[in-house]
Amino acid sequence: MSNRLTSTLDEVTLSTQPIFEGKIITLQVDTVRLPNGNTATREVVRHPGAVAVLAIHNGKMLVVDQFRQPMGRCEIEIPAGKLEPGEDPKEAAIRELQEETGYRCGEIKLLQSFYTSPGFADEIIHLYVTEELESGEMSPDEDEFLELSEITLDEAYRYIREGRISDAKTIMAVYAWHLYTMTGKFGE
Known part of the structure; x- marks a missing residue:
């Protein structure tokens, strides 16, 4: 996402050791040279990326409730899903919206792309919005x-307070929606 090419803070990868290859993620341990010349290890989760959709229908946000195994409970979230290899994020967002909600959209617009946990993972989520x-x-x-x-x-705010909405992409979507209700813009 950055146009920056190099920095005095950059780490140089000296070696990569694959640890695990799953259906969705891979885990590797990189040995890196630090800016001061010392070496360190970095555990890195590789992920194909994902999409999420803030879908507004008749002044309400579409959400899905589903069980999330890592959390051991249900979570209310906006429609979302992982990218298939080589898939265009916009097309993936349209696909995920239809699969998870049944709704098809007209115009769909990218709000923001963001990394979920850059300290250990390269997962990027592309957040879209549609009202059509x-x-x-x-x-x-x-x-x-x-x-x-x-x-x-x-x-949505009550569910955030209650912990029923606790994932970053959905909270970010709620804040973007709130901004829209106040300004008529999604932060453009």
Whole structure:
């Protein structure tokens, strides 16, 4: 995301040791040379990237409730999913919105791309927004169980306070939506 080429803070990768290769992520340990000449190790999670959609329908935000194994509980989130190899993020956002909510969108716009945990992972999420929605039929992945609902901005803030919404992409989407309700702009 940065146009910066080099810095006095850059670390040089000396070697990479693959540790794990899964269906979604890989884990590697890099040995790096630090700016002061010393060496250190860095554990790095590689991820193909993801998309998420802030979808506003009749003044409410579309969300899905689903069980999240790492958290051991259900989480209310905006529609989202990982990128397939070589997939255009915009097309992935349109696909994920339809699969998880049944809604098809007209115009869809990129709000922001951001890294989720740059201290150890290269996962980037591309957050899109749409208000042009046409209902259809959900078609989640075979191992994906979701409950779709539409919530108001007040409900979204209440769910954040209650911990029912606690993931960064959804909280970021709520803040962007709030900004939009106040200014008519998504931060452009």
